[in-house]
Amino acid sequence: MKLLQVNDLRKYFPIQKGILQRTVGYVKAVDGISFDVQRGETLGLVGESGCGKTTAGRCLLRLIPPTSGSFIFGEEQVDLAKLTHREMQPFRKRMQMIFQDPHASLNPRMTVADIVGEPMRVNRTEKGTALQDRIVELLESVGLKSQDMRRYPHAFSGGQRQRIGIARALALQPELIVADEPVSALDVSVQAQILNLLAELREEFNLSYIFIAHDLSVVEHISDRVAVMYLGKIVEISDAETLYQSPKHPYTEALISAVPLPDPNAQRKREHIRLEGDVPDPSQPPTGCYFHPRCRYATDICKQETPELQEVSQGVQVACHHSDTLELQGV
Amino acid sequence: MDLTLEVPLRLSVFHFVSGYGCSLFFIKIGAKIQYFKNMNPTIEITAEVEDANDPWADGGQLSYRQLIWRRFRKNRMGVIAGALLLLFYILAIGADFFAPYHYNEINMRLRHVPPQRLHFSVEDGFYVHGLKSVRNPESLELEFTKNLAQRHPVEFFFKDAEGRRHLFSSTGPMFLLGTDRMGRDLLSRIMYGARVSMTLGLVGVFLSIVLGSILGTISGYWGGWVDNLIQRIIEVLSAFPDIPLWMALGAALPPGWSSIQIYFGITIILSIIRWGGLARQVRGKVLAYRESDFVMAARAAGAGHWHIITKHLLPGCYSHIIVIATLAIPGMILGETALSFLGLGIRPPMTSWGVLLEEAQRVTVLLHYPWLIFPAVPVLVVVIAFNFLGDALRDAADPYSD
Numbered sequence: 001m002k003l004l005q006v007n008d009l010r011k012y013f014p015i016q017k018g019i020l021q022r023t024v025g026y027v028k029a030v031d032g033i034s035f036d037v038q039r040g041e042t043l044g045l046v047g048e049s050g051c052g053k054t055t056a057g058r059c060l061l062r063l064i065p066p067t068s069g070s071f072i073f074g075e076e077q078v079d080l081a082k083l084t085h086r087e088m089q090p091f092r093k094r095m096q097m098i099f100q101d102p103h104a105s106l107n108p109r110m111t112v113a114d115i116v117g118e119p120m121r122v123n124r125t126e127k128g129t130a131l132q133d134r135i136v137e138l139l140e141s142v143g144l145k146s147q148d149m150r151r152y153p154h155a156f157s158g159g160q161r162q163r164i165g166i167a168r169a170l171a172l173q174p175e176l177i178v179a180d181e182p183v184s185a186l187d188v189s190v191q192a193q194i195l196n197l198l199a200e201l202r203e204e205f206n207l208s209y210i211f212i213a214h215d216l217s218v219v220e221h222i223s224d225r226v227a228v229m230y231l232g233k234i235v236e237i238s239d240a241e242t243l244y245q246s247p248k249h250p251y252t253e254a255l256i257s258a259v260p261l262p263d264p265n266a267q268r269k270r271e272h273i274r275l276e277g278d279v280p281d282p283s284q285p286p287t288g289c290y291f292h293p294r295c296r297y298a299t300d301i302c303k304q305e306t307p308e309l310q311e312v313s314q315g316v317q318v319a320c321h322h323s324d325t326l327e328l329q330g331v
Numbered sequence: 332m333d334l335t336l337e338v339p340l341r342l343s344v345f346h347f348v349s350g351y352g353c354s355l356f357f358i359k360i361g362a363k364i365q366y367f368k369n370m371n372p373t374i375e376i377t378a379e380v381e382d383a384n385d386p387w388a389d390g391g392q393l394s395y396r397q398l399i400w401r402r403f404r405k406n407r408m409g410v411i412a413g414a415l416l417l418l419f420y421i422l423a424i425g426a427d428f429f430a431p432y433h434y435n436e437i438n439m440r441l442r443h444v445p446p447q448r449l450h451f452s453v454e455d456g457f458y459v460h461g462l463k464s465v466r467n468p469e470s471l472e473l474e475f476t477k478n479l480a481q482r483h484p485v486e487f488f489f490k491d492a493e494g495r496r497h498l499f500s501s502t503g504p505m506f507l508l509g510t511d512r513m514g515r516d517l518l519s520r521i522m523y524g525a526r527v528s529m530t531l532g533l534v535g536v537f538l539s540i541v542l543g544s545i546l547g548t549i550s551g552y553w554g555g556w557v558d559n560l561i562q563r564i565i566e567v568l569s570a571f572p573d574i575p576l577w578m579a580l581g582a583a584l585p586p587g588w589s590s591i592q593i594y595f596g597i598t599i600i601l602s603i604i605r606w607g608g609l610a611r612q613v614r615g616k617v618l619a620y621r622e623s624d625f626v627m628a629a630r631a632a633g634a635g636h637w638h639i640i641t642k643h644l645l646p647g648c649y650s651h652i653i654v655i656a657t658l659a660i661p662g663m664i665l666g667e668t669a670l671s672f673l674g675l676g677i678r679p680p681m682t683s684w685g686v687l688l689e690e691a692q693r694v695t696v697l698l699h700y701p702w703l704i705f706p707a708v709p710v711l712v713v714v715i716a717f718n719f720l721g722d723a724l725r726d727a728a729d730p731y732s733d
């Protein structure tokens with residue numbers, strides 16, 4: 001059952017110059033992406049830094065206004081992109097966000113109880129002792145102790161802070177959580193704990209995730225399907241298994257080759273595809289296929305024509321002119 | 332004002348104070364503490380037990396304000412400056428009680444009495460000598476000298492003719508800082524003047540905080556053309572040199588106004604110029620916090636503008652606001668002093684430090700009655716104390732930098 005259907009989401013940030021703030025161009029941070037999320041499913045959203053993942057997530061929650069696009073949400077099939085702020089209010093409870101930086105996402109001037117309780121206070125869902133009880137319950141469900149509620153964020157480690165952020169996201173009993181690189185700021189040992197916690201919570205509360213990450217190894221175990229983004233566009237989307245085994249887009253192949261293999265022999269034999277050059281400036285994207293300056297399979301057509309995202313087999317969509325002829329290396 | 336008066340004063344006195352008196356004093360204290368630490372190794376050990384995650388060893392239970400206070404307390408200069416200012420404010424507000432005379436108690440026969448020395452003897456306690464007057468044959472002014480035969484003891488909790496209590500006064504003339512051209516006690520006038528000068532700084536800064544915070548928040552939070560407009564206004568205001576603008580505004584105050592109206596008029600004039608800097612700072616902070624993840628989280632939970640501004644944005648600015656305000660008060664005090672000095676500020680019979688200094692304006696007056704310049708001392712002390720306090724607060728305000 002579909003929980004969310006995103007159609008052609010765009011977010012352009014105007015570039016303004018001079019005292020008159022004239023718009024001289026646009027950063028196309030998100031440039032027409034479409035995907036859906038099933039109930040109980042985790043969709044991984046992967047791409048290099050700056051490709052527009054956070055922007056996409058913020059648009060979905062209407063934290064920033066999208067330039068265009070529609071998000072059809074829930075059984076009601078409501079288009080969230082068209083709602084006014086007031087109409088949006090009841091839907092806010094149903095989708096929440098977990099943030100990338102556990103230091104920046106908790107107000108240092110508030111106690112843990114205030115932070116975790118804030119969503120409930122704002123929405124007046126609980127108050128008084130019921131609120132206190134609920135805060136304790138939430139803290140315990142993310143592996144913190146009830147004494148922690150009177151402490152301030154500065155007393156916690158990165159992993160603990162991320163747990164506080166998760167407790168806050170759970171407070172309103174959402175159906176969908178956008179987790180924006182929830183582990184990329186953490187130590188490797190702590191990463192696994194947080195990923196396990198997120199997986200457990202998904203079962204316990206029947207959550208759906210949009211799980212954002214900048215490398216494929218993090219989303220590998222937690223995602224049912226994966227969408228790969230490059231410069232504001234989705235270049236490949238398919239179920240996780242297929243994507244890892246037989247990628248169809250050269251960019252996906254490069255990302256997979258960066259994932260370390262557990263077997264050292266296999267790791268040694270495997271070719272590591274180094275991506276040449278940097279991510280292009282999203283205000284001046286390349287012509288044709290955005291990936292062509294860095295693609296080792298690029299041909300003339302790639303420089304001129306922009307490939308559309310097309311379904312190449314059941315549930316697999318790719319945006320590449322040569323996807324049907326290329327033999328790409330998976331895990 | 333800033334350039335011509337405040338900076339040189341601050342620098343020179345700072346060098347003097349830190350160069351000699353205070354630094355010696357603090358080096359001594361520091362050495363003592365060091366000495367005790369060496370004697371008593373447990374101090375070192377407790378320092379090492381602290382949790383690495385919790386540099387304040389408070390179990391994470393201390394609020395932001397408590398953390399700031401903790402750090403502030405460690406700054407001795409700041410604490411001393413703060414205590415000194417508190418004392419000044421108490422003296423100023425309680426001037427009716429603390430001053431030996433009423434500020435307007437005129438005594439034409441005791442004009443320009445030089446400061447009298449305070450003496451102490453076991454029989455009489457504290458006392459001052461009586462006064463002998465001789466008329467100067469050239470200026471025809473009375474000149475005063477000590478009458479050693481006469482002693483006027485200083486009485487504590489003195490009850491004056493109108494039945495008002497004073498902390499100390501005397502039945503005979505007792506002018507520890509001398510008198511002015513109308514025979515009024517300078518010490519009392521300084522205390523009463525402090526009331527106007529020091530509260531004017533506070534009230535003025537309070538006004539500019541209110542104005543600056545509101546406009547800064549609007550500017551930073553909503554952005555767009557409102558932001559543009561407010562920024563341009565601030566630029567225009569700050570492009571004017573302070574003194575001429577103050578003078579123009581001061582001259583525009585109607586001459587018929589009562590003292591209290593003038594007081595508030597001056598306050599408003601001073602704060603009009605000062606809110607801009609504060610608004611800028613608040614705007615910058617708000618701009619940074621507006622996009623921060625914790626504000627995004629609040630928004631994702633459905634929090635409204637009011638909640639976000641009052642719970643997340645302004646609390647993030649409090650420490651800055653306090654620091655800026657503290658550092659702005661001396662500017663206001665000097666502004667008032669300058670305006671009154673020029674005869675455009677507080678008008679007699681109300682008195683302020685500026686009014687007192689205005690009376691010491693002419694070189695001939697100063698030559699004959701040098702004690703009339705004394706009101707400059709509290710101005711200096713207060714300005715420096717506020718600067719030290721502000722610096723200490725600034726250092727303490729950011730508990731996450733070390």
Ligand SMILES: Nc1ncnc2c1ncn2[C@@H]1O[C@H](COP(=O)(O)OP(=O)(O)OP(=O)(O)O)[C@@H](O)[C@H]1O
Pocket residue numbers: 013027028029047048049050051052053054055056214282
């Ligand atoms: N408020 C903004 N104004 C202008 N440009 C912006 C704004 N926010 C983001 N951008 C630009 O949009 C692009 C995408 O940014 P975004 O933060 O979404 O990337 P990301 O994929 O989340 O990267 P990261 O992995 O670093 O978090 C970047 O080029 C960024 O500079």
Ligand code: SF4
Pocket residue numbers: 249250251289290291292293295296297298299302307319320321322323
């Ligand atoms: S379209 Fe061409 S340049 Fe783009 S990914 Fe495919 S092969 Fe590479």
Ligand SMILES: [Mg+2]
Pocket residue numbers: 053054055100180181
């Ligand atoms: Mg991001």
